[in-house]
Amino acid sequence: MKIKVSQTSQTPIYEQIEQQIRQQIFSGELKAGEQLLSIRALARELRIGIITAKRAYDDLCNENILVSRQGKGVYVAELDRELLREKRCSDFRKQAQQLITAGREAGLTLEEIHEILEEEGKSGAFL
């Protein structure tokens, strides 16, 4: 688990933590069942208040992304793979919509955008 927080950001610290943990779970960096740092260890690691660290974990537990086991610690929840895939698919769809809008603004037709996507996909340059 790698988390960085900015004390001067407009985004509250607990939200910065939540975003990064969520992202790492969806990307597979954090695996189901993996144990996270304890609340107090996280506070120490990030140099933040204990209540702030607790808030971040509590929120993610309420989203059922993390599970807290009394006296044992906080773990990444066993997420429903099908559900996770759907979620990631819908996230990608949103990004695709933005990409198409950007393409249209650049004066490209849908066919041209499609061609670019295929070319880039085949060249594998993004890897």
Next chain:
Amino acid sequence: MNAIEVRGLNVRRDHFEMNNVSMEVPKGCVVGLVGRNGAGKTTLIEAIAGVTETGSGTITYDGMSIWENEKQIKQDLGVVFAEPWFNNMTSPRVLVESIYPWYPDFDFKYFVDNMQRMEIDANMTINQYSSGMLRKFLMIFVLARRPKTLILDEPTTGVDPVSRNEMLDLLYEFMQQEDHSILFSTHITSDLDKIADYIVMLEKGRVIMNESKEMLQSRYQYSGRGLPDIETIMLDIIGEGTLPNKGGR
């Protein structure tokens, strides 16, 4: 449960009066006591430490009054005063050896390990220490008694950033235990703000603010400058601030 709970405390001194002060240190939390010089921070800390005479009002420790279980309360309470209370012509080694028999719980290994870790020579006389070394030594000395509640009066005055960071390390280590709590005072923004869960602000012997840092910062979040530090919030509340949206009293 509160590690420390102060209710309606009054203290009268020659040129100073503390009025109806109520505040608490929730168990497992860190409370920063802020306010300018003369606001009453040291008086409040001395009252909690039981070294100053108080008027009406109550102070409880884990729900107990001092006369209910003085021995236990004093054992669990570690206080780092702003001024060292011992002869500073002595060295920490001599000091520890002389008090050791009186404090059976004194963790000698913790003391030696952390003095070494902070690179403080225990054989030097204390008056030769820089203020950073002195503050770190005092903190280690009190922590070595293995208290559950730690109270620090102006722990970072005159301390350089590197040493402040080391002190913060010691405090975070102490807070890894869920039943440990900290109350510290400061008149300047220091790195210690980072560890605080609650901020209590004193002004002219009264509590003018008592809030969680989370709440406090979210109130100021839309000022367009990012999250302000405690010093900015303090100036704002006392009425000399520059933030566009006033926090108000």
